[in-house]
Each structure stands twice: as structure tokens, then as C-alpha cells.
Amino acid sequence: MLKTLEFIACHLPRVTANEVLRFSDTVEIRDAQAFAAELEAFVQERLESVELPSSIEIEVETVEQTLARKAAALRADIRWTPGETEIQRGRAAMLEAFEQSHNLPLPDFARLANKSRQQIYKDIDAQRLLALNVGRRGQRLPDWQLDPVKQRLTQAVLQGAPGLDPWTLYRALSEPLEGLDGRSPAEAVAADSVDAVAKAVFNVLGVELDSGPRARKR
Structure with a gap:
């Protein structure tokens, strides 16, 4: 089980040097690559420090679990059995072929x-x-x-x-x-x-x- 923010943190795209240039009007950036790395680490630390209620936890499924879940959704709760009408029709068709x-x-x-x-x-x-x-x-x-x-x-x-x-x-x-x-x-x-x-x-x-x-x- 992974908490929602932990899951998001693991899948966030990395901050690039080009992206940090948006802050150049506010702060002086001497090394864009180093600044991007520090910003990346800062965001990860802040996300990982947040505690969420367990009710917001999500489960990451494996491929096998996903396939099993989908197969279960297609499976009927009650096994189909032919009714009296279907049995009679089947027998009538069989007799017709038998008597050819x-x-x-x-x-x-x-x-x-x-x-x-x-x-x-x-x-x-x-x-x-x-x-x-x-x-x-x-x-x-x-x-x-x-x-x-x-x-x-x-x-x-x-x-x-x-x-x-x-x-x-x-x-x-x-x-x-x-x-x-x-x-x-x-x-x-x-x-x-x-x-x-x-x-x-x-x-x-x-x-x-x-x-x-x-x-x-x-």
C-alpha cells in the first residue's frame, strides 16, 4: 500500500534546468542545473513529510492483479444452467437430426x-x-x-x-x-x-x- 502523496512523489517528472529559469526575474540563479536538483530534493522532502489519513491510501496493482480483477468482473455469480424451455428445444433439434x-x-x-x-x-x-x-x-x-x-x-x-x-x-x-x-x-x-x-x-x-x-x- 502506498499513500497518495508518496505515490505522486514517485511519479512526478524531474525538474529541469530550463524550468528553473522562470525564477530568474525573482532570484539570481548562478547554476541552473544545481538549482534544479535542489528544488527537486526540496519538493520530494515536503511531499514525503505529509501524513494523510489511511482512508486516502491507494493500492498499486500488478499486471496479474489487474487481469484477475477484470476476469472476476466477467464471471457470473451464479453458474448458468439451461431451463426447461432450452432443454426441450435442444432435444427437439437433436431428434430432428436423428431422424434425418x-x-x-x-x-x-x-x-x-x-x-x-x-x-x-x-x-x-x-x-x-x-x-x-x-x-x-x-x-x-x-x-x-x-x-x-x-x-x-x-x-x-x-x-x-x-x-x-x-x-x-x-x-x-x-x-x-x-x-x-x-x-x-x-x-x-x-x-x-x-x-x-x-x-x-x-x-x-x-x-x-x-x-x-x-x-x-x-
Whole structure:
């Protein structure tokens, strides 16, 4: 804590030789530089000798303290939680996406993939296939995964960002991206662009790849 006048004294500009020339009509100044130094010392002594009430004290913040204070001002006292209306709207939007024609029930996907249901379940557990789930309505799989190239992209995203939920990954893969000329990653990917499109998806998700095959949250 610094007293107000002490703080001011520490930050006053120094008296210069040119400035003391204003007194030349009143006193004879033989050495302007020496006079400026003496005047500077005199002002500092007078300021430091003044005692102020503690109520007028000010605190000098560090950069860290300033940032912490500003961050605290942006933080809500009560954590936001979605109300019943928001929950209902979110569930309705999820159900609408779940029932899109390109999201196939698991038995239909297994038949078109020429695989058993058990194998599809294994692929889902091993993060080779993306599956969506809404309550007790069973699982549905985006039909783009029937294409080997698109399935490679989906698998790369699943295994590169294992901590993210399937719905987040689904939207990142199925919604248009400006960097892909307005096409979704699932639409834009080709055999020679799987890695590049997967990187675009990771950028949208806010994750970056480590030196290994997985990604981490930024």
C-alpha cells in the first residue's frame, strides 16, 4: 500500500534546468542545473513529510492483479444452467437430426455394409464408426460411412478426438465449412484429402494434434 502523496512523489517528472529559469526575474540563479536538483530534493522532502489519513491510501496493482480483477468482473455469480424451455428445444433439434433420412437404424446400416450387427457394435466400440443415440430410440449411423473414404475420415476424427461426444463430432462432419467451399467435410473429402479434411474438422472442434495420432483440446 502506498499513500497518495508518496505515490505522486514517485511519479512526478524531474525538474529541469530550463524550468528553473522562470525564477530568474525573482532570484539570481548562478547554476541552473544545481538549482534544479535542489528544488527537486526540496519538493520530494515536503511531499514525503505529509501524513494523510489511511482512508486516502491507494493500492498499486500488478499486471496479474489487474487481469484477475477484470476476469472476476466477467464471471457470473451464479453458474448458468439451461431451463426447461432450452432443454426441450435442444432435444427437439437433436431428434430432428436423428431422424434425418441419411441416419440409418443400425440393422439397416449393417445390412447395407454386409456386416453382422455384432460386428457393427464392435466397430462402434472401437471408434471405427460414428453412432448417434437419443434415449431408447436405438442407435443410428450416418450413411456416409458406407463409403470407404468417408468412413476413413470419420474414423480419423473419432480416434483423433476421443473425448468429444458423438453429436459434436456428427455436426462437425456434416455441417458446411467455409474452408471447404461451403461443403461439409463428409461431402468434400476425397481419397487424397482425408488428412487435410480431418485437420479442418479438428480446427472447428478446437483441438490440435499431438505428436501421436490423437488430438488434445486447445
